[in-house]
Amino acid sequence: MTDSTNETLLTVRTAFARLARENSGLTDIDHKIMRAFEQLMLGRPEITDGRTSAVNICAEAGVSRASYYRSPVAPVIKGILGSPEARRPESDELRQEITRLKQSDRELRKEKADEIRELRATVAAYANQIQVLALRNAELEADTRRLQAQLDGGRKDVVKQLRRSQEPAT
Numbered sequence: 001m002t003d004s005t006n007e008t009l010l011t012v013r014t015a016f017a018r019l020a021r022e023n024s025g026l027t028d029i030d031h032k033i034m035r036a037f038e039q040l041m042l043g044r045p046e047i048t049d050g051r052t053s054a055v056n057i058c059a060e061a062g063v064s065r066a067s068y069y070r071s072p073v074a075p076v077i078k079g080i081l082g083s084p085e086a087r088r089p090e091s092d093e094l095r096q097e098i099t100r101l102k103q104s105d106r107e108l109r110k111e112k113a114d115e116i117r118e119l120r121a122t123v124a125a126y127a128n129q130i131q132v133l134a135l136r137n138a139e140l141e142a143d144t145r146r147l148q149a150q151l152d153g154g155r156k157d158v159v160k161q162l163r164r165s166q167e168p169a170t
Helices: 003-022 028-041 054-061 065-070 073-082 090-153
Strands: none
Touching (some): 003 028, 003 073, 054 065, 065 073
């Protein structure tokens, strides 16, 4: 067994020993519940998937949930599970890590989708601007062709070509 498993087992057994001292009338059901909880905390379930839940404790102990909740062992188990120093079985820790990673994955996917949506909107805006500029460029090219045709056609008094001065600009 690892050190953390030994510490957990010691914590559980200490809590159950205190309970036995304070309650001299523990029943067989109470002892079954305590053994089932120890098995789950050690990561050695016989019937269930190994999660430390009331349903699994009851299944491992072979008692009803009503019997579990009436037992003086239930509040002790709740206290052990609520204590930060008690290590849960590795399977529980792995399940918690999986849950955390799934949540992180969902958040990253949402951020990626938001970023893609924003980039698509930017691309659409740029495409619209390019289209406007292309239309304006076509208009200017048509104006240039028309003006060039007027110059080349020799029409007078329409457009006069300015002479270039030979003097350097000052």
